[in-house]
Amino acid sequence: MKKMICLTINGKEYELAAAPNMTLADLLREELLLTGTKKGCELGDCGTCTVIMNGKAVNSCLVLAVQASGKEITTVEGLETDEGLHPLQEKFIENGAIQCGFCTSGMLLSAKTLLDKNPKPDELEIRTAISGNLCRCTGYQKIVESIKDVSEGR
């Protein structure tokens, strides 16, 4: 039996019917076609499905859609504004922090969560904030540099 849920995604309010066993990741991907949220393991290990829920970075594969009711969600599609790309997106592009791109959405959202709370993190704080987001391509260096660039206003 589906349940009605009400939530805000990227600033837009939605009223949706969701099966009780549907994850937030599947709601975003399958129902709303917000496919920028990736599914790399569906166990909460890899971080590719990271979204921001009420200011916290969460693995959307471990959140049920019904648990997200009443919450405010930001996905990668919500990072760009009318003013253009988010500075993190710009730096990731400019610095070559993106290779296969499968971790990128989650990385960006974990980084945004960090900078929203702590605009001037040191390198260890940056690395800790993205330590739940696995990347097999980059060795993390250009990702860390990009986050540092944004925090230091470069």
Added chain:
Amino acid sequence: MTEYHVINGRAPRLDAPAKATGRAMYVDDIKLPGMLYGAILQSPLAHAGILNIDTSKALKLPGVKSVLTAEDAGMVHYGVSPARYDETLFVKDRVRYIGDEIAAVAAVDLETALEAVSLIDVEYEELPAVFTMEEAMAEGAPQIHDKYPGNMCAEVHQEFGNVEEAFAQCDLIRTDTFLNKRQDGAFLEPNGVVADFDRNGYLTLHTSTQSPHYVMRIIAMVLSLPVGKVRVVKPYVGGGFGPKAATNSIELASCLLSMKTGKPVKMNFTREQVFLFSRARHQFKHTLTTGVKKDGTLMALTNECYLEGGAYASFGIATVYYAGSLLGAPYRLPNMKYDGYRLYTNRPACGAQRGHGGVAARAAWEQQIDFIAEELGMDPVEIRMKNSMEAGDITCNDFNTSSFGMKDCIEAVKEESNWSEKKGKMPEGKGIGIATGFFVSGAGYPIYRSETAHSTVVIKLNEDGGTAHVLTGSAEIGQGSDTAMAMIAAEALGVPLDCIKVSSGDTDFSVDLGAYSSRQTLMTGHATKNAAEDLKGQVLDVLGEKLKVPVDQMDIKNGFVVFKGEVPDFTSIRTIYAKEHRGFFDNPDSDEPLTFKEAARMAFLARGSMVGTGSYKPGDLGGKFKGAAVGTSPAYGPSAQVVEVTVDKGTGKITIDRMTDAHDCGFAINRTSVEAQMQGSLSMGVGEAMYEEVKFDDKGKILNANLGEYKIATALDMPNVDTIIVESNEPNGPFGAKEVGEGAIMPTIPAILNALYDATGVRIQELPLTPERVFKAIQEKEEREK
């Protein structure tokens, strides 16, 4: 020195904006109208006979559209190397590992498909199994493939020079045994597919692959379809690293399900299924004996290697050859003997992974060279410099190096890391280590015997010349090949980078063997350069006719026509162009030099669509002995690394403090991407050295088939890497370019091992370097010294 406008700089990647905004489409993001969902039934037993398969209950489940077994799929054997086609789409009467594919289902949704799979009844007769190389080789061991007695998938015996005679002249001979562990590719995107068989008999497969071309061939062969009717399309791929170069079971199953149902069929591996399919790094057991002269001159090497291969061959024939052929270089080693054995076991099949076949061998030998240096009282840098090959050297197994900046790399990391100030002078618990390595820049021969071009490229100009569209079957899997090809095309055609559009990864576009053996920059790069030059020649041909200027007196640079002599009057061309472009915004200014767009428009008006084509095939490479092809390449990329570590003797925990890496990539097309490949390679090497091991229970079931318990390097594990790009201008590479994607991993593990020894005095000959293993080794050493 040639001046370049595009290459050798730092271009942002073409795919980065789509990936940064979530718009990039990966295979699981594809939805087609009427699409069904597929699932596979995999064996729960490591080795068993199949007595009966009953699909009747599954077929009756509402929503199920098709249930397929070997009865429907037939028994066409396939694999990777035609010499060992030992797999079938579904097994018929025997399962050989936990995960072996028995049946597949297509249904209206995934839930129904999975339920149907659970309703298939299989009657098994469990058979004794073998899980290790020792068990596989034991007298009277259960046999996995009737065709390959002794569970011997492949063996290799090679000798170059005369090892025995050389040993007789050596002052020091040392033997070591080294063991790595089975790895997983651990790419972030699980394999997935969408197959679509249309009413006109065309099959399109969207798949997360490294080699659309090879997948297309296998599908056509196994499903008995004409090659021209099968199209394989690679969307964006979330990493591959080797395992995605082999055709997988859901690629074949989804196609057959789509053919049977007439509907598109989507299938995905779960993360656990990624581990079960595996095709990743083998376990290797190397026994190396190296002989040297007192002055450190390397004289001879014998290498005996056993590989635990799993249930099928996959890339394993190439792997067992590579485990031998990739030693020797980067040193001037005159005598080498290799005996390699790849064993079948009742575990998932291993295959290719970054640094194919050579990584464990390299780790073993580079550590042994340090031991030898110590015994001779030589500095590790000195022994490597003394023996290092140089451009033009040919290895004892007939690999020809046309550029080889090995010494430059060693000097570079020595200086950058401040080696001389640190070696032997580090405080307690800290250590420094160096190692080197090299890798092919594209396999010299295709995986199947053929005279085929390794890469063809088509570049199509739109009618005003404003966009040149590069069409290639090559595979962008995250490494940045689309951007490299765009840069090469821009440079060769003479236009700015933003005039190039790249469409890749589609077998309808061109023939390209794909992303493996670090081949695309060199091989697809050559084909791209040739296609761009062909196109430029055609445009200049027409322009020459119009302006009465010989073609060799003109060139195109940065979007403008350049005349070597006097600039002719081109006002008539500008007038024609302006007429054609009345009302458009982008007409050239009246005082601008003649633009490429104007020249291209003239060419289009004169001849119609302007299309340039390019093709690349390496010449005959290598020797004439059996297996001589494996390891041949038009070029080789050497590299050197220095690693600094801190070891906590109380816990055995190693912290990697600093890594300095120098890589000879020939000529860097995109410097940012070269660094990115170096950093990424090192992180995979750190993972293999420190954490990664696929573990099994005593029934052959994987214990850690997830990314929580199978640990790869996180952001907290990786230090920043000092990356030094060494450029050697490779004569066989396009603009002098060669590989960086795999060679960079080669020195990582041994450099860590050598740093660990420097820090603690313990020699560890088994990976991974878990705190437990390191702590025990330190304890044992302290016991011995009491």
